[in-house]
Amino acid sequence: ETGVTQTPRHLVMGMTNKKSLKCEQHLGHNAMYWYKQSAKKPLELMFVYNFKEQTENNSVPSRFSPECPNSSHLFLHLHTLQPEDSALYLCASSQVKTSGGEGNTQYFGPGTRLTVL
Amino acid sequence: RKEVEQDPGPFNVPEGATVAFNCTYSNSASQSFFWYRQDCRKEPKLLMSVYSSGNEDGRFTAQLNRASQYISLLIRDSKLSDSATYLCVVNDYKLSFGAGTTVTVRA
Numbered sequence: 001e002t003g004v005t006q007t008p009r010h011l012v013m014g015m016t017n018k019k020s021l022k023c024e025q026h027l028g029h030n031a032m033y034w035y036k037q038s039a040k041k042p043l044e045l046m047f048v049y050n051f052k053e054q055t056e057n058n059s060v061p062s063r064f065s066p067e068c069p070n071s072s073h074l075f076l077h078l079h080t081l082q083p084e085d086s087a088l089y090l091c092a093s094s095q096v097k098t099s100g101g102e103g104n105t106q107y108f109g110p111g112t113r114l115t116v117l
Numbered sequence: 118r119k120e121v122e123q124d125p126g127p128f129n130v131p132e133g134a135t136v137a138f139n140c141t142y143s144n145s146a147s148q149s150f151f152w153y154r155q156d157c158r159k160e161p162k163l164l165m166s167v168y169s170s171g172n173e174d175g176r177f178t179a180q181l182n183r184a185s186q187y188i189s190l191l192i193r194d195s196k197l198s199d200s201a202t203y204l205c206v207v208n209d210y211k212l213s214f215g216a217g218t219t220v221t222v223r224a
Contacts, residue, residue, distance in 0.1 A: 042121070043161070043204075043214040056211065090160055104208050105151070108160035 003027045004109035012115045021076040021112045023091030032074040035090040081116045123215035137191040138218045140205030151206040195222045
């Protein structure tokens with residue numbers, strides 16, 4: 001399945017490095033999301049973009065910086081991370097409906113497994 | 118109280134058995150819910166949507182109890198391939214995820 005792709009799949013970085021995670025969705029959706037998943041914890045929503053506009057920032061530290069150049073692409077820029085930031089970072093997309101009815105079904109990419117040394 | 122709570126398990130069951138587990142949610146106004154499954158080191162994938170009283174899809178049945186604020190997932194005739202972590206998700210304009218219930222089906 002290639003609806004939502006993420007690169008790289010694995011990343012090891014030092015605390016002083018700068019890196020970026022990339023996500024691309026091929027589903028024609030209008031919303032994209034970044035989640036963090038740590039071991040044995042629920043997925044934590046980090047950022048939401050609707051129609052390329054950031055609509056939610058869940059108190060995420062500034063060392064994480066999202067970028068959404070268009071409705072198909074989403075980046076997460078990383079710098080001066082901490083070891084506790086090591087986790088699986090998942091991108092998702094959905095078609096947000098302005099009217100009521102069906103829920104907000106999100107489709108996930110395979111994730112980037114990040115290790116901060 | 119957490120927004121979404123699940124019994125982490127693990128539920129260890131033999132092939133062919135029936136397994137069921139619940140998920141409780143805190144917001145009584147929540148209208149729609151999902152079950153996602155997540156295999157080890159993979160991304161979550163949508164299993165079922167739950168909009169009204171429940172939903173059935175083959176061997177999987179999801180039920181919603183609004184009065185007690187929980188949804189359940191029942192798996193009949195378990196297969197080895199059903200082994201996964203099942204995530205309960207509540208849709209309140211954004212998705213809130215439970216930590217997941219792990220199911221292991223043994224031969």
